[in-house]
Amino acid sequence: MSVLDDLLRAVEATLFAAQEPLRADEISRHLGGADVRPALAELAAHYAARGVNLVERGGRWHFQTAPDLAHLLRREKEEVRRLSRAATEALAIIAYHEPVSRAEIEAIRGVQTAKGTLDVLMEAGWVRVAGRREVPGRPTIYATTPAFLTHFGLASRADLPGIGELRAAGLLDPVDEAYAVLTGNRDDESVADEADEVDQAD
Structure with a gap:
């Protein structure tokens, strides 16, 4: 067995055992500093047509069920969680303009944003506190999370649809x-x- 084969198996095992998605540098550190990017690319190609896929979301790698088979694994009874229009608008503003403060969100929406609106987005794991703006008052600023990208099937924020695409749909x-x-x-x-x-x- 070649060194590359050994590395492929090691990367595969590391991702399989991981409790959360991993960045390439985290996998590399776990494997003694090896260059794992070629192995990740080869594994992604290998799993592309299988029942599980190896995907990169927000710079982090993980296995997920192939999209066309996801319906087989859904529970018959699912809890439907609908976002309010205010939460949907706030999420869209954060995704397209991050990092943003609550005041900036309110300026774009034209109305006040309740604290509970942002709490709902953070509880869903889609929005995180990204620090504070270095201006008077040092307001908290918000950004999306890797879980947001994963949930919506985006590799990065660059894959967010443009207004033209939304209108066409x-x-x-x-x-x-x-x-x-x-x-x-x-x-x-x-x-x-x-x-x-x-x-x-x-």
Whole structure:
């Protein structure tokens, strides 16, 4: 058996036994400083067509059920947890603009954000405290977590859909279009006109 084969098996065993996703440098340290990136790439290719896949989410590697088989492992009765519109908007703002403070979230949404809204997102494991802004008052700032990327099947925040993709999928209503303008994700004048119409309607 070659040295590479031994390394592949060692990386595979390390990830299989890990209780949480691991960064490449963490795996490397566990294996005496070996360069594990080629092994990770080869393992990912090996598992791509199998019942479990090796995936990288937010720079961390872990095994997950192949997406097309996930339905086989779901419990018959699932607890449905729906986010309020306020929580959904706050999560979107954090994801697209992180790190952001509560005041910045409120400035974009145009309304106050209850502390419980951010608590719900942190309890879900999708948002974390990322430190404090170095300005007077040193407000707490928030960012997304690797669990957020994993839950939504994103390798990184660069994979977040653009406004054009959301519109093509029919996920934007007129209010969302105006909201997109306010968040800086749209810049065409026609949508700005739509935002004015929403304001006048209010």
